[in-house]
Amino acid sequence: MHEFSLRVYYEDTDLAGIVYYANYLRFIERGRTEWVREQGIDQVRLKEDDGLVFAVRRVEADYLVPARFDDELIVRTSVEQMTGARIVLKQDVTRGTDVLFSAQVTLVALTLEGQLTRLPANIRRIVH
Secondary structure (H helix, E strand, O other): OEEEEEEOOHHHEOOOOEEOOOHHHHHHHHHHHHHHHHOOOOHHHHHHHHOEEEEEEEEEEEEOOOOEOOOEEEEEEEEEEEOOOEEEEEEEEEEOOEEEEEEEEEEEEEEOOOOEEOOOHHHHHHOO
8 A cells, every 4th residue: 555645735725724625636636646656667657768657537536525725635545456448446535534535547558659568577567
């Protein structure tokens, strides 16, 4: 499981000081980016050398408890399933022991032309 820490800034909140719902998607995107980096995958080289990029195919999200201005949060990312063509991740945003937001995110590989393609074998070997 990968963990990414962040703090809620004023710009992340609405007038009530509660995190605006769409910003959770930004938070988990940051967590996924760091998770990919931790896997040893250089997304710039993947694009330049192999002509592939990762794309989010599906997000299923549950908003459970609001985060607030100045909260310290952790985005936890783990692999739920991987096939030849997709990676399904579980991502939770937590504050202490409380799960505030939970999502299941499906990633796919795309060519630079936007066509779906199989995940390269070397990526399937190293992702965990």
